[in-house]
Every structure is written in structure tokens, then in C-alpha cells.
Amino acid sequence: MADTDFKFTDYQPYDFANRRHIGPSPREMAEMLSVLGYPSLDALIDDTVPASIRQAEPLAWGAPKTEREALDTLRETAGKNKALVSLIGQGYYGTITPPVIQRTILENPAWYTAYTPYQPEISQGRLEALLNYQTMVCDLTGLDIANASLLDEATAAAEAMAIAERVAKSKAKAFFVDAHCHPQTIALIHTRAEPLGWEVIVGDPLADLDPAAVFGAIVQYPGTYGHVHDFTPVMAKLHAAGAIGIVAADPLALALLKSPGDMGADIAVGSTQRFGVPVGYGGPHAAYMAVKDAYKRSMPGRLVGVSVDARGNRAYRLSLQTREQHIRREKATSNICTAQVLLAVMASMYAVFHGPEGIKAIAQNVHQKTVRLAKGLEKLGFTVEPEVFFDTVTVDVGQLQGVILKAAVAEGVNLRRIGERRIGISLDERSRPVTLEAVWRAFGGDFSVDDFAPDYRLPRSLLRTSAYLTHPIFHMNRAESEMTRYIRRLSDRDLALDRSMIPLGSCTMKLNATAEMLPITWPEFSEIHPFVPADQAEGYRLMIDDLAAKLALITGYDAVSMQPNSGAQGEYAGLLAIRRYHLSRGDAHRTVCLIPTSAHGTNPASAQMVGMTVVTVKVSDSGDIDIADFRAKAEKYAETLSCCMITYPSTHGVFEETVKEICEIVHAHGGQVYLDGANMNAMVGLAKPGEIGSDVSHLNLHKTFCIPHGGGGPGMGPIGVKAHLAPFLPGHPEKGDAEGAVSAAPFGSASILPISWSYCLMMGGEGLTQATKVAILNANYIAARLKGAYDVLYTSKRGRVAHECIIDTRPLAASAGVTVDDVAKRLIDCGFHAPTMSWPVAGTLMIEPTESETKAELDRFCDAMLAIREEARAIEEGRMDRENNPLKNAPHTVEDLVGAWDRPYSREEACYPPGAFRVDKYWSPVNRVDNVYGDRNLVCSCPPLEDYSEAAE
Known part of the structure; x- marks a missing residue:
């Protein structure tokens, strides 16, 4: 038979996308079904998922894409973004990620597939890196205790306000905010304060602050428009009145400037984004919080500490684990149950890589470039403010604002529009001489950087005198070979998803496919500032809109907000929407939230944060919600019922038969239904929360939709709502409506959304449904x-x-x-x-x-x-x-x-x-860790490391 006559008579297309994400082969599935006694997978599903909640129509948005097709689509979409040089500032700055950190941490599944370090013995590498992070933050801020990161700077500021209200001796119910705080920070503080009845006063802390009238105050250092002030007198006045002083500080500026601790601050917050973490259209980035020792038990988030193992060897762990705020349920002042671990690790390694001399040199270089820029603008006749600054200046350009901004874009540079007459410019580590020259040309000048001598515009009284990054780890030999080996040694101490199954109930530790991860480091995604003009982020908007549409189809909701950057923030945003809905109808009295006793701890914590009163509902012996108790509570609180919060399938891992009845009971008594989306991995393609009767849900994209956990973060928690709640989705100051804002950036941690979008594109509706089954x-x-x-x-x-x-x-x-x-x-x-x-x-x-x-x-x-x-x-x-x-x-x-x-x-x-x-056995690096010892002997910064090689001079 001739070769040309040969035919594949048994050829069948191979479903690469489904087999990538779906572990068992068809043969293995048949064997497993045989053990269970079912002839087919569909027969099992019919016996498991109640027919009353099954969706009528299958998910469908076209054929699934191959890996190559999906990456081509992502390339085309990324190409619609314009990665200009953004000097917009406002809390987001260009930075250079050392390639050794990008390749061995950000792109390394040993780091990005790990879970939260609740099991310390198998998390020693991550915990050491986070301890380095905490030490770095304590050193730079001059405060005693730092946590292992929060979600973003604005969220951290709102959390600091909540701490202040809790610990202040003052009984005032107002909080003062520096008018020079970043707009997104002011917006989130308003969001957090309003439901709790706290007044927010915005003004000049040097002129308008009445310490006796507030329980605390926050100042920006340097300010959003560039101003640098010594707030030592402000802190002293606050303390005299029994109030708490908070400084939102740029950590790079702290390499040159007096620390918040030296000013007398009680709390410092900020973002470590510019320590090697790309801006990524807003995130993810690790925010920091540091406090005086007296307030460590009121601090939200996680705290890494040093203990000993069963042999007495040093071992790291999460200290005071039950101090995590959300565990206090309705008594919590925070619902934070995650962090930005992967990004905190990157920031800590940036400090290890550069050391104190390198960090200071970067800060000096940024400042000197800014001074040169200011000199050129002044030579052109423009008024440059302020007189002293670190990296940001504001220029009064009068009627030329539009012309200059347009000319800057033509030069490949984005500047910040401030009001109708001013332009803001923030330089950073990536700013090169050609960048300054492009800005001058946009302002009508033709200068060379060499025309202006390097200089300083920082007052001598504000220059830093205290040491930082003194620990040997920040002085190690920073040859790339040594950095690579150090990072490898740490990752080898951990057990992540790249080594074995992580069977965590409620946490959905699933495959994070390599093809889905690739786009996040493409410059067209990673180097876009969150506040660029809309025409420079068309690719992002196309992706976000399409992903939101797919999530709406999956959930049965009418609208989706991508702003919440964690599951807990999604809960918070959803409950805020419910609250605002009731207020719009004149139902301010509807404040009761029904929550089963089996609910996630974040549920009652989130309800408390929006001013709701939590009423618990019993759970029956079968694990289901006690329907009789639920009905009785709904009837008892009918006049004040705001909502209920339920998880489906239940927290006990079962599809409850009464879920529709529960939704009907709540609606009959004027309430709304919040369905926690933590268990959506059991629903996608089979049942839709919006069709069951729920009004709002959050989705954990870091669970169901393949964004990796990163050792405890990043995450994304978008919310879907029915049409009547759509007007109450989170706003943002950059979109002209700040009401309800819950994250610093309009689309949360947007740079990791390509992961979930790629997952949906490669799986298709049919593949997602098969994954659920x-x-x-x-x-x-x-x-x-x-x-x-x-x-x-x-x-x-x-x-x-x-x-x-x-x-x-x-x-x-x-x-x-x-x-x-x-x-x-x-x-x-x-x-x-x-x-x-x-x-x-x-x-x-x-x-x-x-x-x-x-x-x-x-x-x-x-x-x-x-x-x-x-x-x-x-x-x-x-x-x-x-x-x-x-x-x-x-x-x-x-x-x-x-x-x-x-x-x-x-x-x-x-x-x-x-x-x-x-052969490939995983060896725990330590024996069982002594938790009691760690809590009694709290050490939360790096201890001496005698086992390290000699530090570099």
C-alpha cells in the first residue's frame, strides 16, 4: 500500500486543555466510578447535585482555545495596551525587578503555588523570607512590630484607622485625614468609616487638626503632591490628647528621610510596590503595617515569629495565630484573612539583593533626578512646588495643562493631571536621562540632563540618622550565584503544589497552569500604571470586560465588579452593596445579618465592618442549616433583616436541599441573600448562585479560577450581583465616583487577571463544567x-x-x-x-x-x-x-x-x-514547632544568623 493511501481510521482529537487541568484520565475515571458504583460521571453528578438547583443551559462561549491560540489571544490583547513611561505617581512607581528575583520567585511554582504557612514545619523557607520582610519594614519605619503584609496601601490605612479607634484613649468618634494623602486612600477611609458612624475630617494637619476632637490622624509622607514635612509636633499633640498618630510612608523615601518611629508615630503603613514589584495596572503589591509594641495584638493580618522545634532548634511560625482578626467573628475590627505573601517575598528579596547601601543609592539617585527635573522646569519659568521634596513635584501650568499633557504622551510619557491648572510628576528607579529630557520637551524646553548639576532639596533636619537593614541577611554577598542559591535553599524547605497534592478543604489548591502564568510578566501587562488614560489600557479593559461577562454567565448574575482584591474584600464589597441598597430605599433600620454558626470567620467579621448586627443560626446534626431556626430568626427580625450570609455547597461539603427555601425566606422578609463563593469549584457549569436565589456572591479567583495562592496571597475576589444591586457596586476616585471603593486600584490586582481569563479561554464552558464534575x-x-x-x-x-x-x-x-x-x-x-x-x-x-x-x-x-x-x-x-x-x-x-x-x-x-x-522524599527542615514557646517568647524580626557565610563588607 502506498504511503499516500494510509489513513488514521481511529483518529480522535485530543483535548489538551481539559487534560491539562483535569488529572484523572478517562480510564482512571472509569475505575474510580466503579469503586463508587456508578456507570458514568453524569450518573454520579445526578446523585450528588440536587435537580432543583441544576442550571438549564450549558455554559457556552465558543470552542475552547488551544494553549497556543490562548497565548496568541493574550498577545493580541496585551498589544492593545500602551506601555508608556508613567510618571503619575500617586502611590505607584516604576521599579526594576532584579531578574534573579523574577525568574526564581515570581515565575517559580515552588514559590507561587504554596499555601498559607499555617503548617510551619513545611513553610520554613517562606516564613524566613517573610521574617526578612518584617525586619525590613521595622527598620525603615523605626517601629517595633510589622506584620507580614496587607492588601494595598489604602486598605492598610483604613485598617490603621480601625486600630486607632480601638486602642486610643480618646473617646472621640472622628478621624483626621491629611488632605495630601493619596485620593484612593482618602476614599477607602471614607468607605470604612461611614458604616461604623465615624466622622472623617480632611484637612491640613499642620493647620486644621484639633487633636482633642479625634481618636486618630493619618498623614502622608511624602505627600501625594510631593510635600515633605516633619510631623513630630503633630504626633506629640495627638498623644497629649489621647489620640493615635499614623504615617503613610513611602519606604524608598525612608532610606533618606527621618523615620515615622523617630517622629513618634504609633503606626506606619504604606506599599512596598517600588521594591521590585511591577505596577501591573494596580496590583498585586504588598502593603506594610508597623506598630508600636503596645498595639501588636490589635494589628490585623499575620505576624511571623521565631520559636523552637522539638529538638530546640530555631523554627519560624505564624505567631499569635488566634490573633488573626477575622477569627473574632462579629467582634472583629478587621476581616483580613489573607496577605500578599508572594509580593512581600519579592520585596524582601529586593532589600536582600540591594542591601542598605543599594537602597540608599537608589533613593539618592531618584531624588537627584527629581531635583534636576525641577531645575529645568524652573528655568522654563514654571512655578514648581514644593520647595523640598523627595521624588514628586507639582507644576502650575495654568491654561497649558491640556497641551503639555498631550505633548508628554507624544513623547511617550504620562504625567498626572491635578485639577485644572497643575501637573504632577513623580520620578522613580526606571527614570532615565532621556525621560527627563522628554518631560522638558513637553514643557517647551530643550535641555540635557548634563545642563544641571546634581543637588539635594531635602531639609537637613529631616535627613535620616538612624540605621536600617543592619541584620547580616541584608549584607550577604549579593553575587547572583549566592542570591540564586539562597532563594533555592529557602524554597527547598517548603512543600508547595509543585511537589505534591495540597488537599485543603475550602481552599481549592488546584493546578496553576504555566501557560496561564506567562502573560503576567509581559511588559504590556506588568508596566501599565493603574491611572493611565483609558486609551492606553484598551487591552486590559477588553480582557476585564470579557472575563466579567464570562463570570456573569457562570454565576447567573447581571453585573460583576473586579475591584475587590481578596475574598474578604469581596464579602465586604457585597455587604456594602446590600447596605447601600437598603439605604436607597429608606430602610436604614435593616441591619440584621443572619449567619450560620458554621460560616467562615470572615463572614461575621465583614458584617460587623459594615455596621450590621450578626444573629447566628443553628446548624443541624446533618451539617445543614437548621431550617426551623433560620425561619424563626428571619420572622423574629423581619422588620430589621438586612441579609443572610450562606456558603453553598455548605461549609460541611454537602449540597443542601433547602437552599432555595432559605433564599425565599429571606426575600419574603425584605432581606437580601449573600452567597459565599468559596465553594464555586463544586458549582461552575452545574448551578448558578444567581438562579438559586442569591443576590450577590464573591468569587475567589485564586481558588476556582486558577490564580495561585502564592504562599498566602495574592488573591482576587470580584463580586457578582443581580441587577437591583448593580448601582451599588464599588466606585473609585479615578472613575469620578469614589463611593463604596474597597481597593486602592479600580480593578484590584489586575495584573493577575490574565491567569483566570486564560483558564476560561482554554477550558471553554464545557471544560469548566467537566472540571467541576x-x-x-x-x-x-x-x-x-x-x-x-x-x-x-x-x-x-x-x-x-x-x-x-x-x-x-x-x-x-x-x-x-x-x-x-x-x-x-x-x-x-x-x-x-x-x-x-x-x-x-x-x-x-x-x-x-x-x-x-x-x-x-x-x-x-x-x-x-x-x-x-x-x-x-x-x-x-x-x-x-x-x-x-x-x-x-x-x-x-x-x-x-x-x-x-x-x-x-x-x-x-x-x-x-x-x-x-x-528517592524524591520531602524532608521537613525542622521537627514539630513549639507554638506555646513562640507565643511566650515573641520575636518577630530576624535573629542573629550565625550559620550564614561571612557578610560582605
Whole structure:
């Protein structure tokens, strides 16, 4: 037969996109379904998802794109953005990401696929990097304690206001805001204060501040228009009146300027964006917060501290873990439950890479360029303000504003429009001599940088005298070989998704495909300032609009806001929309929010933040919302009912049959329904919250839609709403309507949205639906394999779970003295991150495998869990000592393997349990961490590092 006659008679297209994200092969799915007793995947889904909530029409927006087609689409879209040199400032600046940091951290799945470091033994690398970050912030701000980052500068400022109100001796209910704060900061402070009844006074802190009338004040340093003032007298006056002083400070400026701590500030906040993190159309960036020691327990977010492990070796952990504000539920002053870990790590490594001399040199260079720029503008006859500045000047140009701004754009430069007569210019690390010359040409001048000598315009009284970045880690040899090895050493100490399954219930640790990650570092996405003219961000708007339309189709809502930059911010924005809706109807009295006792801690915290009164609803023994109690509470508070907050599928991992009834009850009594989108991975393509009866939901794009967790952040939490709530979505000062703003940038952390958009493009509606089905299959398969060894705590009437299952380990505590902590630490020996521990039920494990995991990985995990049960059985039967056994001593380290051994079980049993790889085994760098010691001996900055090589001189 001739070659030309050959035909592929059995050819079938291969679905690369689905197989990328969906772990089990068709053959493996059939095997798993056989274990469950179902002839097909659809039969399982029909038995799991109630028919009453199933969507009628399949998701459809055209054929899924191949990887190459999706990247081509992203390239074309990115090309519609114009990456000009933006000197707009206003909290966002050009920066240079050292390539070693870009390649080995930002683009490295060992860093970007890790989870929040709640299991410290497998998070030592990240925790060390975050400790470096905290030390850097404490040094620069001159304050005692810093957290491991917040969402953005404006959010951090609003959080600082809340701290001030809580700890101030003053009983005033007003807060003073420097008129020179960035507009987005002022907007978010207004948003935060209004529902809580706090008055916001905006003015000149040097002239208008009455310390006796406020519980606190915030000043910008340097100001948004460039002014640099010594606020020491302001801080002293506030303290004399029992009020709290807050400084929003640029960390690069602090390399040259007097620190907030030296001014007497109680709190400092700001953004570390210009420490090597691209502007990315607004984010993500790590905000910082530092406080005096007296206020550390009131600080929101996470705090990394130093403790010891079971051998007495130094070990890092999250200190005071129960201090996370949202855990206080309705008593919380903050709902923050995430951070910007990946970006904080980048910023910390930027400081390690440059050291104090390098950071100071960058700051000096930026300032000197700004002075040269100002001299040229003054030579042209323009009035340049202020007299002293760091990197920002404001120029009064009168009627020439429009002409100059247009000329600057023609030169490839964006300047800031201020009012009708002024132009703002902020220089940065990326500003080159040609940049200054382009600005001068836009103003009508033809100068060379060499025409003006370098000079300073900072008052001697404000120059910094205190040292910073003194720790040896900031003086290490910064040869790229050493930086690369240091970063590699840290990542090797962690267990991330690139090594193994992370089966965290409610957190959806799924594949973050490489093709989806590539676009975020393209300059057409990464170098766009969030406040550029609309015609320079057409690609972003096309992508954002299309992604929003797809999310609306997926959820059944009518409008979507992309502004919230975390799930908690999404909750907050959704509840604000509900509140504003009631106010628009004259229903200011509707302030009661019904929340089941099983809800995420952020739910009641968010409700409290918008001025609502939380009324808890019971949960039945089956794990469902107690419908009788819910109906009774709704009737009791009918006149004041604002809303309810529910999670679907339930927090217990089950599709509740009564969800529509719950929505109807709330609506019948004048309320709105907030459906928490944390579990959307069990709904996409099968059911739509907006069709079930919900009015608003947030979506965790860092869960369901593939944005990686980054070690605890970044995230995105856009909200979808029904049409009647659309007018109350978050505004933003850059869009001319600041009401309800919840994030510093109009579209939150926009630079990571290409990840979710790529996911939707490559999967298509059919692929997303298949992913949901397989997530449900994988969870039910695990539940079936573990049945008998462990009790599955909650199932539907048909014995099925949704996308996650709760395994009860409490019987082991009674029979063998084995706690849920012991099981979690033993899983480390097996090479696994533990499932979610003790939530929503103490002493249990919530397991969510997601659709990304193959059958082999699921089986490896089940084998490990079953082996742990057998170890507990050996204790029960007296074959293992109750106190000295592999479970109690886990995790085991290399030191255990090679050191002295006097335990009544073998080294092999200790270090190579079922599930552990023999060759590629993950070794925990420390033994079990002593949490009590860490809280009693709180150390939250870098200790001496004798084990490092000699520091560079």
C-alpha cells in the first residue's frame, strides 16, 4: 500500500486543555466510578447535585482555545495596551525587578503555588523570607512590630484607622485625614468609616487638626503632591490628647528621610510596590503595617515569629495565630484573612539583593533626578512646588495643562493631571536621562540632563540618622550565584503544589497552569500604571470586560465588579452593596445579618465592618442549616433583616436541599441573600448562585479560577450581583465616583487577571463544567477509600459529598491519644500538606482534592491516611507506645535519620511511611514547632544568623 493511501481510521482529537487541568484520565475515571458504583460521571453528578438547583443551559462561549491560540489571544490583547513611561505617581512607581528575583520567585511554582504557612514545619523557607520582610519594614519605619503584609496601601490605612479607634484613649468618634494623602486612600477611609458612624475630617494637619476632637490622624509622607514635612509636633499633640498618630510612608523615601518611629508615630503603613514589584495596572503589591509594641495584638493580618522545634532548634511560625482578626467573628475590627505573601517575598528579596547601601543609592539617585527635573522646569519659568521634596513635584501650568499633557504622551510619557491648572510628576528607579529630557520637551524646553548639576532639596533636619537593614541577611554577598542559591535553599524547605497534592478543604489548591502564568510578566501587562488614560489600557479593559461577562454567565448574575482584591474584600464589597441598597430605599433600620454558626470567620467579621448586627443560626446534626431556626430568626427580625450570609455547597461539603427555601425566606422578609463563593469549584457549569436565589456572591479567583495562592496571597475576589444591586457596586476616585471603593486600584490586582481569563479561554464552558464534575468525583473517591477507617462526618441523603469531605479524627484521640495535629504532622513524613484542620468542626480534617489530581496521587494520599489509621490501631492494641510513637514524634527530619536513635520503632518506619517517595522524599527542615514557646517568647524580626557565610563588607 502506498504511503499516500494510509489513513488514521481511529483518529480522535485530543483535548489538551481539559487534560491539562483535569488529572484523572478517562480510564482512571472509569475505575474510580466503579469503586463508587456508578456507570458514568453524569450518573454520579445526578446523585450528588440536587435537580432543583441544576442550571438549564450549558455554559457556552465558543470552542475552547488551544494553549497556543490562548497565548496568541493574550498577545493580541496585551498589544492593545500602551506601555508608556508613567510618571503619575500617586502611590505607584516604576521599579526594576532584579531578574534573579523574577525568574526564581515570581515565575517559580515552588514559590507561587504554596499555601498559607499555617503548617510551619513545611513553610520554613517562606516564613524566613517573610521574617526578612518584617525586619525590613521595622527598620525603615523605626517601629517595633510589622506584620507580614496587607492588601494595598489604602486598605492598610483604613485598617490603621480601625486600630486607632480601638486602642486610643480618646473617646472621640472622628478621624483626621491629611488632605495630601493619596485620593484612593482618602476614599477607602471614607468607605470604612461611614458604616461604623465615624466622622472623617480632611484637612491640613499642620493647620486644621484639633487633636482633642479625634481618636486618630493619618498623614502622608511624602505627600501625594510631593510635600515633605516633619510631623513630630503633630504626633506629640495627638498623644497629649489621647489620640493615635499614623504615617503613610513611602519606604524608598525612608532610606533618606527621618523615620515615622523617630517622629513618634504609633503606626506606619504604606506599599512596598517600588521594591521590585511591577505596577501591573494596580496590583498585586504588598502593603506594610508597623506598630508600636503596645498595639501588636490589635494589628490585623499575620505576624511571623521565631520559636523552637522539638529538638530546640530555631523554627519560624505564624505567631499569635488566634490573633488573626477575622477569627473574632462579629467582634472583629478587621476581616483580613489573607496577605500578599508572594509580593512581600519579592520585596524582601529586593532589600536582600540591594542591601542598605543599594537602597540608599537608589533613593539618592531618584531624588537627584527629581531635583534636576525641577531645575529645568524652573528655568522654563514654571512655578514648581514644593520647595523640598523627595521624588514628586507639582507644576502650575495654568491654561497649558491640556497641551503639555498631550505633548508628554507624544513623547511617550504620562504625567498626572491635578485639577485644572497643575501637573504632577513623580520620578522613580526606571527614570532615565532621556525621560527627563522628554518631560522638558513637553514643557517647551530643550535641555540635557548634563545642563544641571546634581543637588539635594531635602531639609537637613529631616535627613535620616538612624540605621536600617543592619541584620547580616541584608549584607550577604549579593553575587547572583549566592542570591540564586539562597532563594533555592529557602524554597527547598517548603512543600508547595509543585511537589505534591495540597488537599485543603475550602481552599481549592488546584493546578496553576504555566501557560496561564506567562502573560503576567509581559511588559504590556506588568508596566501599565493603574491611572493611565483609558486609551492606553484598551487591552486590559477588553480582557476585564470579557472575563466579567464570562463570570456573569457562570454565576447567573447581571453585573460583576473586579475591584475587590481578596475574598474578604469581596464579602465586604457585597455587604456594602446590600447596605447601600437598603439605604436607597429608606430602610436604614435593616441591619440584621443572619449567619450560620458554621460560616467562615470572615463572614461575621465583614458584617460587623459594615455596621450590621450578626444573629447566628443553628446548624443541624446533618451539617445543614437548621431550617426551623433560620425561619424563626428571619420572622423574629423581619422588620430589621438586612441579609443572610450562606456558603453553598455548605461549609460541611454537602449540597443542601433547602437552599432555595432559605433564599425565599429571606426575600419574603425584605432581606437580601449573600452567597459565599468559596465553594464555586463544586458549582461552575452545574448551578448558578444567581438562579438559586442569591443576590450577590464573591468569587475567589485564586481558588476556582486558577490564580495561585502564592504562599498566602495574592488573591482576587470580584463580586457578582443581580441587577437591583448593580448601582451599588464599588466606585473609585479615578472613575469620578469614589463611593463604596474597597481597593486602592479600580480593578484590584489586575495584573493577575490574565491567569483566570486564560483558564476560561482554554477550558471553554464545557471544560469548566467537566472540571467541576471531576472535582466532585475525586472528593467522593477519597471519601469512599477512607470509609471504614475514618467516619465521613457529613454526606447527602444519598451518601454523597460535594467537592470536599470532612474526616473525623476525634475517635483516635479517645482511643489512642492521637490528635488531629498528630495526623497532620505525620502526613508531612508522607510528603503531604495536611488538609484543613479543625474547621468547621474541631478535631476533623476537611479534604478537597480538586479536579487537578490524578488517581495515582489520590491513591498515594489515601494510602498515607490508611497507614496513619493503622499506626493509631497499633497504639490502641498496645503494639506501639502511647507517647513515643511515629505520630507523636512527627515530622521526622534528616537529623532523626542520622542522629542517635532510642525510639521503639525503626528509622524506616519513622521516615518512609506509606505514601512517601523513596528517592524524591520531602524532608521537613525542622521537627514539630513549639507554638506555646513562640507565643511566650515573641520575636518577630530576624535573629542573629550565625550559620550564614561571612557578610560582605
